[in-house]
Amino acid sequence: MKALNAHAPDSHAKPRILVIEDEPAVSILLVKIFKNHGFDVCAAATGTGGLRLIEEQKCDLILSDIDLPDIDGFEICRRIKQNPKLRLTPIILMSGRLAEGNEALALKVGASDYMSKPFGVNAILSKITARFREAKNGL
Numbered sequence: 001m002k003a004l005n006a007h008a009p010d011s012h013a014k015p016r017i018l019v020i021e022d023e024p025a026v027s028i029l030l031v032k033i034f035k036n037h038g039f040d041v042c043a044a045a046t047g048t049g050g051l052r053l054i055e056e057q058k059c060d061l062i063l064s065d066i067d068l069p070d071i072d073g074f075e076i077c078r079r080i081k082q083n084p085k086l087r088l089t090p091i092i093l094m095s096g097r098l099a100e101g102n103e104a105l106a107l108k109v110g111a112s113d114y115m116s117k118p119f120g121v122n123a124i125l126s127k128i129t130a131r132f133r134e135a136k137n138g139l
Contacts, residue, residue, distance in 0.1 A: 014040040020050035020064035047071030066095040074109050081110035090131040
């Protein structure tokens with residue numbers, strides 16, 4: 001019997017994206033975009049809530065804001081990458097704050113990608129599709 005990668009999207013199920021975003025309007029918009037493009041989506045408004053969701057549910061990709069009210073996105077990424085069961089889950093960190101070094105730090109802590117806000121629908125969908133393709137191919 002072939003072993004399945006627990007963090008690669010199942011070809012029979014919709015890939016699940018976890019959105020961790022404290023700005024309600026941005027969170028609602030991202031959830032709507034992803035659902036309209038065939039993804040299953042769950043969302044959390046805090047880092048603590050996001051970490052709880054990733055432990056409770058199988059998520060195929062995490063999209064997290066860096067600037068959250070409790071745990072920042074860098075720490076979320078560190079914690080996920082330290083967990084052997086979750087470490088292969090692709091993580092995209094995003095921020096609306098123009099801080100030099102955010103992208104380099106995001107990649108250093110294990111994020112698969114980084115996006116600056118605001119971003120267009122096509123840009124986020126392209127990044128998500130690329131991360132799923134990499135996960136499927138074991139990259």
